[in-house]
Amino acid sequence: MKTLDQTSSLFWLLVSISVLVESTRLGIGTLHDPGMGFLTFGASGIMGILSLIVFFQATLKKDHVKAEPFFAGPLWKRVIFVLILLVIWSRVMPELGYLISTFLLMGFLYWVLERKKIWLVLLASVLTTLFTYLVFSKWLNCQFPEGLFGF
Amino acid sequence: MGLFDSIYFGFQVTFQPINILFCGVGVLVGTLVGVLPGIGPAGAMALLLPATFKFSPTSTLILLAGIYYGVQYGGSTTSILVNIPGEASSVITCIDGYQMARQGRAGPALGIAAWGSFIAGTIANIGLMLVSLPLAHAALRFGPPEYFALMCMGLVIVTYLAQGSILKAIMMALLGLILGSIGLDLITGLPRFTFGINELSDGVGIIPLVMGLFGISEIFENLEKSLDREIFKTRIKNLMPSLKDWGEAKWAIVRGSLIGFVLGILPGGGAVVATFVTYAIEKKISKHPERFGHGAIEGVAAPESANNAAAGGSLIPLLSLGIPPNPIMAIFFSALLIHGIQPGPLLIKQSPELFWGLVASLYLGNTLLLVLNLPLIGMWVKVLKIPYKILFPLILLFCLIGAYSINNVVFDLYVMILFGFVGWIMRKFGYEGAPLILAYVLGPLLENALRQSLLISRGSFLIFVSRPISAVALVFALLVLLSNVFPYFKKQRAKYEEFKE
Numbered sequence: 108m109k110t111l112d113q114t115s116s117l118f119w120l121l122v123s124i125s126v127l128v129e130s131t132r133l134g135i136g137t138l139h140d141p142g143m144g145f146l147t148f149g150a151s152g153i154m155g156i157l158s159l160i161v162f163f164q165a166t167l168k169k170d171h172v173k174a175e176p177f178f179a180g181p182l183w184k185r186v187i188f189v190l191i192l193l194v195i196w197s198r199v200m201p202e203l204g205y206l207i208s209t210f211l212l213m214g215f216l217y218w219v220l221e222r223k224k225i226w227l228v229l230l231a232s233v234l235t236t237l238f239t240y241l242v243f244s245k246w247l248n249c250q251f252p253e254g255l256f257g258f
Numbered sequence: 259m260g261l262f263d264s265i266y267f268g269f270q271v272t273f274q275p276i277n278i279l280f281c282g283v284g285v286l287v288g289t290l291v292g293v294l295p296g297i298g299p300a301g302a303m304a305l306l307l308p309a310t311f312k313f314s315p316t317s318t319l320i321l322l323a324g325i326y327y328g329v330q331y332g333g334s335t336t337s338i339l340v341n342i343p344g345e346a347s348s349v350i351t352c353i354d355g356y357q358m359a360r361q362g363r364a365g366p367a368l369g370i371a372a373w374g375s376f377i378a379g380t381i382a383n384i385g386l387m388l389v390s391l392p393l394a395h396a397a398l399r400f401g402p403p404e405y406f407a408l409m410c411m412g413l414v415i416v417t418y419l420a421q422g423s424i425l426k427a428i429m430m431a432l433l434g435l436i437l438g439s440i441g442l443d444l445i446t447g448l449p450r451f452t453f454g455i456n457e458l459s460d461g462v463g464i465i466p467l468v469m470g471l472f473g474i475s476e477i478f479e480n481l482e483k484s485l486d487r488e489i490f491k492t493r494i495k496n497l498m499p500s501l502k503d504w505g506e507a508k509w510a511i512v513r514g515s516l517i518g519f520v521l522g523i524l525p526g527g528g529a530v531v532a533t534f535v536t537y538a539i540e541k542k543i544s545k546h547p548e549r550f551g552h553g554a555i556e557g558v559a560a561p562e563s564a565n566n567a568a569a570g571g572s573l574i575p576l577l578s579l580g581i582p583p584n585p586i587m588a589i590f591f592s593a594l595l596i597h598g599i600q601p602g603p604l605l606i607k608q609s610p611e612l613f614w615g616l617v618a619s620l621y622l623g624n625t626l627l628l629v630l631n632l633p634l635i636g637m638w639v640k641v642l643k644i645p646y647k648i649l650f651p652l653i654l655l656f657c658l659i660g661a662y663s664i665n666n667v668v669f670d671l672y673v674m675i676l677f678g679f680v681g682w683i684m685r686k687f688g689y690e691g692a693p694l695i696l697a698y699v700l701g702p703l704l705e706n707a708l709r710q711s712l713l714i715s716r717g718s719f720l721i722f723v724s725r726p727i728s729a730v731a732l733v734f735a736l737l738v739l740l741s742n743v744f745p746y747f748k749k750q751r752a753k754y755e756e757f758k759e
Contacts, residue, residue: 138717
């Protein structure tokens with residue numbers, strides 16, 4: 108936990124400094140006439156101080172327990188894989204259209220946890236895609252992009 | 259209109275077919291969300307919100323309220339049968355609920371949870387009607403300093419009650435304030451922290467933010483671990499508690515309802531805290547405290563009553579003062595704003611159909627929960643058996659569709675995915691999302707109140723201590739913050755943490 112706290116507090120310190128600089132640029136104003144950056148200046152200032160306290164608390168803490176690695180076990184790769192899939196889906200959905208892109212996304216997502224029965228994965232992907240299309244597009248009138256192929 | 263005329267009017271609103279449908283869908287979805295892992299009430303509400311844009315604000319609020327107290331009910335089913343809480347507010351029910359199931363008393367445990375929820379919900383509704391009106395009337399005299407102080411108090415209590423480090427919770431609240439300030443400045447109308455991105459002019463959307471922090475991040479967390487759940491195999495019979503059970507649980511239900519209601523009203527309070535407090539009290543005043551942890555029915559009745567009463571109580575500050583006391587109410591708040599309704603003291607006067615319709619729907623929803631869910635318990639048990647490998651792609655897809663369908667822009671998807679990743683990392687580092695969400699929603703209101711107060715006082719901060727209500731609220735907030743420094747309170751907090759653990 109010690110290293111995690113040190114790392115995270117330094118990250119938040121950087122965030123607070125960036126916000127502090129941007130708030131100053133926006134204009135803090137005066138107490139009589141607070142500017143656009145007034146609240147964020149105060150918030151980021153306090154955040155910076157707190158992140159320093161967390162950092163020093165973590166540094167001075169006698170932590171003999173060996174910290175668990177941040178990405179423990181083999182399953183974190185699954186998360187990264189799903190994360191990448193989501194970004195790709197968001198990127199290609201307007202071009203490929205909802206039906207094709209969602210079928211592909213569902214196929215990969217089901218495949219992440221069930222790799223043995225491919226026919227089952229394909230069937231589940233088709234059913235999920237069609238079901239959500241019917242519910243959201245036809246019944247709830249959500250407007251999904253049609254994409255290159257017009258569907 | 260008198261009170262009874264208003265209630266009658268409320269029932270006329272609620273019994274419109276669309277509102278009955280929304281209430282029914284709300285409680286069923288809420289129960290489903292409570293039963294299933296991977297998506298909490300905040301994520302579910304955010305998910306369904308875009309689908310309500312075509313409907314009236316009253317129907318929307320009825321749906322969201324149904325989800326909220328449906329979740330409180332559904333969470334108890336998993337706590338009792340699986341020993342895994344569906345929701346945070348059902349954590350404490352695991353202790354005695356699961357023990358009752360192991361002793362072959364799953365039926366009475368589920369039954370008393372349902373009846374306790376029903377009774378508590380009804381008590382909370384009555385309280386909501388009685389407290390909201392005078393509070394809204396009194397709040398008409400509140401100025402910016404009072405609002406600023408009350409919001410500060412709410413934020414401080416939320417951070418104090420956060421799990422783990424208070425410092426980290428405060429940092430998250432501050433981050434929420436910063437995120438809430440993204441977009442056009444309220445006074446000058448100029449862009450702030452938008453970095454030239456047009457989509458950020460309206461700020462970061464609450465729905466992608468909530469879905470990311472609470473929905474996507476939870477799925478990521480679950481993906482990292484094996485989620486094979488073992489349901490305790492027992493025949494669920496005697497759902498109606500016996501007279502002996504009622505005798506043991508009746509006062510626990512009453513106490514749980516009252517404590518839950520009061521804690522629900524307090525800014526920063528909510529269903530989770532209420533369950534811990536009531537359980538601790540029941541154990542303390544019991545003549546046989548040794549039964550707790552070994553299947554005491556009071557250990558199920560009290561927290562299950564408390565979480566439903568708190569759900570009702572937490573509507574009061576939102577509807578009377580326009581201040582959401584917890585992150586769930588922050589979503590209610592956003593829903594009202596999206597529908598063009600300004601929550602606050604004038605809401606009851608200006609939108610009586612919304613307030614009284616909501617109140618009446620709470621009665622209907624509570625009854626529906628009892629009537630529908632006890633006979634449907636077998637179905638919820640079957641839902642519990644759905645493997646996570648089928649659920650998680652569906653939940654992810656619903657989140658994606660929900661985020662996209664708000665504005666039909668891909669940018670919202672990126673925001674949701676980004677906050678999903680950030681939320682997952684935050685969980686690993688021990689940072690909580692709840693203070694962030696509450697501060698994000700309160701941020702613009704807080705800033706407005708602060709700037710207006712300083713304009714009124716010509717730059718003097720003394721305005722916050724020279725007015726009694728704001729002074730009391732700020733002193734209370736300060737005491738809460740300082741309490742962590744004093745050894746006695748430090749010890750109490752350590753006990754609270756240990757208890758939660």
